[in-house]
Amino acid sequence: MAILGFLRDFPLHGYDLKNRVAALAGHVRPIADGTLYPTIKKLEDAGCLTRRTAPGSVAAPRHMLEITQDGTDQLRRWLRNPEPVFITDDNKWYVLLAFLHHLENAREQSIVLARRREFLDQPTQLFFDEHGRPIPADQLDSPFRKGLMQIHRSFNLGEIDWLDSQIAELDRRAGYTVRQRTGD
Amino acid sequence: MAILGFLRDFPLHGYDLKNRVAALAGHVRPIADGTLYPTIKKLEDAGCLTRRTAPGSVAAPRHMLEITQDGTDQLRRWLRNPEPVFITDDNKWYVLLAFLHHLENAREQSIVLARRREFLDQPTQLFFDEHGRPIPADQLDSPFRKGLMQIHRSFNLGEIDWLDSQIAELDRRAGYTVRQRTGD
DNA sequence: GTACTCTACCTCGGAGTCGATATATATTCT
DNA sequence: AGAATATATATCGACTCCGAGGTAGAGTAC
Structure with a gap:
């Protein structure tokens, strides 16, 4: 998804893609060569992208990758109906x-954001005692578990706020569109 | 790590472990049977845990799992010197x-928290233009990317605050211990 | 009575990912 | 001259993990 997503903006070569994915998921983990290049090949075989060999600006020749219409369609399918x-x-x-x-x-x-919103709405109970009874944050012995729950909660609330405002804005826009269409 | 970590508190059977791991990483993803049971077996073969068959409270017999000294040592090694x-x-x-x-x-x-703290201190630049120049959050076209960077930043600051207070508290405690020891 | 659901364990095949390794070119440092 | 570093692509074996499937006991609904 990240490969097609970046290529949708402008053509890139593998090495550049690697750095961009690493920056995006930078706080997560960089993508390995052994993952990137086979995935590019797979997407090429599936007709999602094409490659053009171009001279390297600094060193070895690059394979400039461009997304195709099929690739764009695939990207949109993944985005529109993401796996759980x-x-x-x-x-x-x-x-x-x-x-x-x-x-x-x-x-x-808006529908995709709403799915995330719905998921975040579920009450999260992280820890349980021997008998399977939930342990509230303030009764945890470990300060790390306390912090974990506290950070988790405040983060969720922050994202929920953002999601609500985004969903409202998107629905307002979509609402106008519908009204304009139905107003014909 | 989660298996040994939970067993360190009290003995559990596989099914219970599965539910606890799912609750802990609940906002992430539940652990699959095909991952859990082979991993339990692997830990047993490595001498990290022992099992005792007990009658099931409701249905099929359970395998009550108990952590061993080797398991505790392994858990502490993972925690003390976590992989990047x-x-x-x-x-x-x-x-x-x-x-x-x-x-x-x-x-x-404290040393482990400091590693996380150091990592969070790195400036995160998520997006770049065609020429590899970083794009600041307020110049992004996509409201989703804007929100992503905003949420990411505020979250990082929150965790940094918490880490700093925890590290200070832990070092204070460790400092007392050292002073008491050196004061002999 | 029989179908369904929850508990409880286990295995196998396949998909995905990593890390090591290999190949090349150009620049910079020593 | 030689070494190190950054750019740039590719493959292979090993490992992890999931998902589907299977086994089984006990309760619950119809």
């Missing part, structure tokens, strides 16, 4: 968010 | 944090 783990795994969710603007329909964007 | 990805990957870091109290030495705990 892209909603629940923070790392994957942030990668998705970085490319969500490639879904051009505000309504579709 | 446990510092940089949020998901893994939070799992580590949930069990850091099993490192009983305040100095050692």
Whole structure:
């Protein structure tokens, strides 16, 4: 998704892609060569991108990669209907968010944000005692677990606020569109 | 790490472990049977845990798992000297944090928190233009990328605050210990 | 009575990822 | 001259993990 998402903005070569993915997921983990190049090949075989050999600006020749219409369609399918783990795994969710603007329909964007919003709404209970009873944050012995729950909670609330404002804005825009269309 | 970390508190059976890991990493992803049971077996073969068959409270018989001294040692090694990805990957870091109290030495705990703190201190630049120039948050076209950077920044600042206060507290405690020792 | 659900364990195949290794070119440092 | 570093691409074996499937006991709904 990150490869096609970056290529949707402008053509890039593998090495550049690697650095951009590493920066985006930088706080997560850089992508390994052994992952990147086979994935590029797979996407090429699937017709999602084409390559043109160009002289390297500094050293060895580059393979400039360009996204195709099929690639754009594939990217939009992934964004429009993301697998559950892209909603629940923070790392994957942030990668998705970085490319969500490639879904051009505000309504579709709003639906994806709403899925994340719904997920964050679920009460999270992280720790339990011997008998399976939930332990509230203030009764935890470990200051690390206390901090973990506290940080987790405040972070969730912050993201929920942001999601709500974004969803409202997107729905307002989509609403205008619908009204304009139905107003014909 | 999560398996040994939970067993360090009290013995559990596989099914219970699965639910606890799912709750801890609940906002991430639940652990699959195909991951859990082979991992339990691997830890058993490595002498990190022992199992005792007990009648199931409701249905099939359970395998109650208990951590051994070797298992405790292994857990402490993982916590004391975590691989880089446990510092940089949020998901893994939070799992580590949930069990850091099993490192009983305040100095050692503090060193691990300091590694995370140092990592968070690095300026994060997520997006670049065609020419590789960094794009500041306020110049991004996508509201999702803007939100991503904004949330990321505020979250980092929050965690840094917490880390600083924890490190100070731990060092204060470790300092007392050293002073008492050297004062003999 | 029988279908469904929850508990509880286990295995196998496949997908994805990493890390090591290899190949080359150009620049910079010593 | 030689070494180190950065650019740039590619492959291979090993490892991890998931998902689908299987086994089984006990309770619950219809």
